[in-house]
Amino acid sequence: MIAFMTRRILLGLFTLWVLSVVAFIVITLPPGDFVDDYVANLIGDAGFGTPVAALLEENLRKEYGLDRPLIIQYYKWASKAAFGDFGFSVEFQRPVWEIVSDKLLMTIIVAGATILFTWTLAIPIGIYAAVRHRKIEDYALTFVGFIGLAIPDFLLALALMWIGYFYFDFSIGGLNTREYVTAAWSMGKVVDMLSHLWIPAIVLGTSGTAGLIRIMRANLLDELSKPYVVTARAKGLKEWRVVIKYPVRVALNPIVSTAGYLLPFLISGSVIVSVVLSLPTIGPLLLRALLAEDLFMASSIVVILGAMTIVGTLLSDILLMFVDPRIRMVKN
Amino acid sequence: MVDKEQKPPAIQGEAAGNLMADGEMDLLEDEQVFVAGQYQLMWWRFRKHRMALVGAAVVILFYTSAVFADFIAISDPAKSDVDVAYLSPQTIHWFDGGFSPHVKELIGSRDPDTFKKVYTTKPDSHIPIMFLVRGYEYKLFGIIKLDRHLIGIDESQNEERRAPFFLGTDVQGRDMWSRMVFGTRVSLTIGLIGVALSLFLGVTLGSMSGYYGGIVDVVIQRIIEITRSVPTIPLWIALAASVPRDWSMIRIYFAITILIALFVWTDLGRVVRGRFLALREEDFVMAAKIGGASDVRVIFRHMLPNFASHLIASTTLAIPFMIISETALSFLGLGLRAPAISWGVLLQQAQNVQTVAIYPWLTLPAVPVTVAVLAFNFMGDGLRDAADPYGN
Numbered sequence: 001m002i003a004f005m006t007r008r009i010l011l012g013l014f015t016l017w018v019l020s021v022v023a024f025i026v027i028t029l030p031p032g033d034f035v036d037d038y039v040a041n042l043i044g045d046a047g048f049g050t051p052v053a054a055l056l057e058e059n060l061r062k063e064y065g066l067d068r069p070l071i072i073q074y075y076k077w078a079s080k081a082a083f084g085d086f087g088f089s090v091e092f093q094r095p096v097w098e099i100v101s102d103k104l105l106m107t108i109i110v111a112g113a114t115i116l117f118t119w120t121l122a123i124p125i126g127i128y129a130a131v132r133h134r135k136i137e138d139y140a141l142t143f144v145g146f147i148g149l150a151i152p153d154f155l156l157a158l159a160l161m162w163i164g165y166f167y168f169d170f171s172i173g174g175l176n177t178r179e180y181v182t183a184a185w186s187m188g189k190v191v192d193m194l195s196h197l198w199i200p201a202i203v204l205g206t207s208g209t210a211g212l213i214r215i216m217r218a219n220l221l222d223e224l225s226k227p228y229v230v231t232a233r234a235k236g237l238k239e240w241r242v243v244i245k246y247p248v249r250v251a252l253n254p255i256v257s258t259a260g261y262l263l264p265f266l267i268s269g270s271v272i273v274s275v276v277l278s279l280p281t282i283g284p285l286l287l288r289a290l291l292a293e294d295l296f297m298a299s300s301i302v303v304i305l306g307a308m309t310i311v312g313t314l315l316s317d318i319l320l321m322f323v324d325p326r327i328r329m330v331k332n
Numbered sequence: 333m334v335d336k337e338q339k340p341p342a343i344q345g346e347a348a349g350n351l352m353a354d355g356e357m358d359l360l361e362d363e364q365v366f367v368a369g370q371y372q373l374m375w376w377r378f379r380k381h382r383m384a385l386v387g388a389a390v391v392i393l394f395y396t397s398a399v400f401a402d403f404i405a406i407s408d409p410a411k412s413d414v415d416v417a418y419l420s421p422q423t424i425h426w427f428d429g430g431f432s433p434h435v436k437e438l439i440g441s442r443d444p445d446t447f448k449k450v451y452t453t454k455p456d457s458h459i460p461i462m463f464l465v466r467g468y469e470y471k472l473f474g475i476i477k478l479d480r481h482l483i484g485i486d487e488s489q490n491e492e493r494r495a496p497f498f499l500g501t502d503v504q505g506r507d508m509w510s511r512m513v514f515g516t517r518v519s520l521t522i523g524l525i526g527v528a529l530s531l532f533l534g535v536t537l538g539s540m541s542g543y544y545g546g547i548v549d550v551v552i553q554r555i556i557e558i559t560r561s562v563p564t565i566p567l568w569i570a571l572a573a574s575v576p577r578d579w580s581m582i583r584i585y586f587a588i589t590i591l592i593a594l595f596v597w598t599d600l601g602r603v604v605r606g607r608f609l610a611l612r613e614e615d616f617v618m619a620a621k622i623g624g625a626s627d628v629r630v631i632f633r634h635m636l637p638n639f640a641s642h643l644i645a646s647t648t649l650a651i652p653f654m655i656i657s658e659t660a661l662s663f664l665g666l667g668l669r670a671p672a673i674s675w676g677v678l679l680q681q682a683q684n685v686q687t688v689a690i691y692p693w694l695t696l697p698a699v700p701v702t703v704a705v706l707a708f709n710f711m712g713d714g715l716r717d718a719a720d721p722y723g724n
Contacts, residue, residue: 015558023567029574150706152656154663155698158682165689268563272660276683286566287664290573302570305563 012310023302034090034293035060087296096300107281111266117201122209126216148210157203157276223247377718384714390707398516402470405510412504419501433461435496500693518674523654529593534600542608556598572666581672592657607639641719649712652705
């Protein structure tokens, strides 16, 4: 167990390091840097004199360390990032962590709501489909599930936007009504947010729900054919008791243990949906940082998301080992 | 098995005779099963999966329309015509006296209040819709010069020379139908080429990992683990954003395809490795080795065909993921860019609520994306079931 954990943590750290290097290189790949854009804008907008601009350009590069070789830039950033200081965002003119932490909270809230939505919907439906095995309800649910899996979530977001606009006169997008966006946290803001949260939860959760229904159905079907279920039925237990008491509990195991995978998957997957629904999560921030070539900001976000993915995967593996002794045996 | 199929109670008289005949048929089929080849068995199994058959038909239809895009398109997808910008889908009138499908002539004007383009139709006009009409010139397969199109209007009769716009037009007055047909080409081939690439990576690295084991296995497994634990979408967006904007269409196309493939191969690699581990100890592998076959020959001639059908199934299931990926990237403006035409590029116009509300037909490219992805999923599901014809 301990050996396994150490190995996993070491591998996780190694992965993070590789990821940070790759992210850093990839983000600096496009020609030009942030200062180029910045100065070009100054010259264009304000009719800035070119010699002055050149001087400014040089000073800015020196200030942000962009004139140094890439490896030194990386070392300077990485050595601090390892201890939680992710540097300064040139695009926002504020420390990276200050901007990211706020959005990170929103991202986790959205992901949490999605998991809640997925579970409350998928588990009962999965049980129902398994109980009605090879009946019309089962086929219908399987078909709907397939569609849920097939529709790309950002298209679902578009469709919801369209429906909301035409039929409910309700502008979908964002997590708060306008007056609450910049307001401090209060009861009103929380309530307002909850009223918006269901849309991203549906959009992000649909494919996961469809997948989970299939898993739940398959697991339960396996259990239902086991002798102990027959025994329970033979003893004259009520049908719902026969199903709920033991088979469902066993069938739930894999679902509980994959929760850890779900969180990082959702955080990573919400990037595109967030752009469509203009959610204040980390996705649109990453996109903006990338397009502006805000090196520190973009690399930091990629690394932070990577860290969350790795921790999430590790947690789910540990959970799996606790829930299912058979896996514990194999790993050791 | 949870519920065994209940045999109907014995039937007497005439019905019993039929039952006998059925019984003989069953016997014949049973005997056929023993002599049928593997692929024959797989086909029989696949045939039983009705949704998979429908999926396969739809997939074939999509690829056919990709090949014959020019023929199916009504007008040149790149031709812009400001006079018909943002035209909503034109109504087809089916009857005029007798059965004669036609569209009405359009009169465009501007709403004096909103400056939005509004279109009215001339009530007594009649532009017949016909099959196999002459339209813009194109080259079929890049060689054969043609100007016939599946449907359209006779341009020599119609002075305005405007094709019917069944699905409306975009901001530049380009025909949405034709653009969607052309989008099929890029969107579906990206899936194929990407899958071929990830199949190559997955099979090569996976088979090496499973066949040789030891240090090779450890290194390749670590690579797979790292790739899998990386947050795919953020890194992918970062990679896509770093594709230079001044590259030619073809180069961007391949760059995006490679990017997508880089993250997909790990699944295939794992499948292949697992199979190789299981097969490595089989007698026929030992026999081949003793017979003096080279490693490459053992891997590709003896081992790979053993699970080729599984590979095909998992490959088919990877294609829809690729299609969605390309669409998502292009939709965000990080994938392909105009003048390239793909479903994602077309959907880019429908990015904000305003456009979706005022010009809802611009979201139509979402329909082929969903249908294609569904079709591939159903087909892949059927293939996966059929891949192991000797199972129950």
